Amino acid sequence: MLEANHDHNTERQARLARVVFRNDLTPAEALEAVCDREGEVDIVTEVSPADAKRVQSSENARLVTIDANRVLVGIFNQWPERDVPLSDRRAREALSLAVDRERLCSEVMDGYATPLASLTPSWCNGCFPGAQPRGRDTERARALLADAGWPRGRSLSLAAPASLAGVARAIAEDIRGIGLDVDVIEVADEGLIAGARTLIEKKLVPPWDVLVHAWFDLSSDLPPAVVHREFFGSDGAFRAGPPIPEFDRLFRDLVSCIDSDEARRRAEEIDRWCYEEAAVLSLCAPQALYAVNRNVEFKAYRTTFELADTEVSADHWSRRGTARERAGKAVAAPAG
């Protein structure tokens, strides 16, 4: 349980006296409590697009959404030990042109996502001027794949954590549309740590061609510091291939710059490089979805889960009734 610091001396002093994080529920139980009842769960984070309708139709909760600093992409396995030419920009661009991002956002993400051109969402600093997500172009994709020398009969292995399996299946369907067969590898939760370790340590070559991967940024100022660097940098956790000297040069130029306007221009240059090289399979920026119980005013942030601005009206369950009743409710809900 968090309690307000009444001595905080800015306008950001907590509006709430207390916040109780509950970790004694399953996601389904939490959703049921926020939608169907009052006074048990006030805010549920990470609502899935599939559950959004339930929240919207609820009498006790409403859906709060925000374009968040989150990206969903495919990592190309560019290690030379692999038998497919994903170190060739043409092969990467072919796969990028195969994907229908609009369909992905509207059908798989139920409209709660924005197509990505590169790695920087359009609302952040550093999205390069004129950035537009690649449209689907199956003819050009087929030609590029042939030019890159994709081995005849070799199917693409597309891996994804179980939570992103629906996204992987949609992408696979798109890629099959350019004449390339796809094997979808659904990584169970118990295999995620070993898979992440392989990717990060870079001692073994990962057993997939493309990995569907979600990542986030902690601010909107300079995404390459947290996003691009992680995917391409010499010390990037998600780089799946040899170091990339051109990216490292661009990144060094960014780090060495303390002028914010010039830094923004250099961040745009990095994002443009990522687009032109089709360095990742850019997919979409998923929204953050919250279910918020009645009489609660919650302000969503693009970056993190913040509660300083959240307040409750006089009709909220915690402000009604006697102190004894309120104490009873607090005891009934164990702290997280």
Add this chain to the structure above:
Amino acid sequence: MAHTSVGEVHVFDPHPLNWLFITWNTMEEPVRTDPEGFIVMALAESATWRDDRTLEVRVREGARFQDDEPCTADSIKQNFDEVQRWAVPHPPGTYLNFHPDARCDVEDERTCVFRFPEPDGLVLGKFRGFHIASPSFWHTHGFGYKRTGSGEGHW
């Protein structure tokens, strides 16, 4: 301030970074982000480059910790020095690390100066993950210091 703190909410947050969100809702950092995600000053009143390797940070006047201890430039230095000792201070990623040879000098009660061995234009973003705790935190809990001798891995 202008409002009182009233009411209670119950939160279910299954995000893998829930522990970090609780930290951000409990501790302050020199900077935070506004709702749009852009960095604004928080515990720092200002952060000004004196040259491309020297950053002056002025601590917000009257800032106090939850235990009523004043937050001063010494507090910033203490937290910097404690975390600089760790090899991997930030589980979300090494992008939040300061250069291992960076140092923090206190000039007066509200002014500290960060000196970097090379320019680091990303440092304000790193301040986002630079949690500032009360001296009593380091003397008692300190992310496990008392128990293990190090806070490493105990955010």
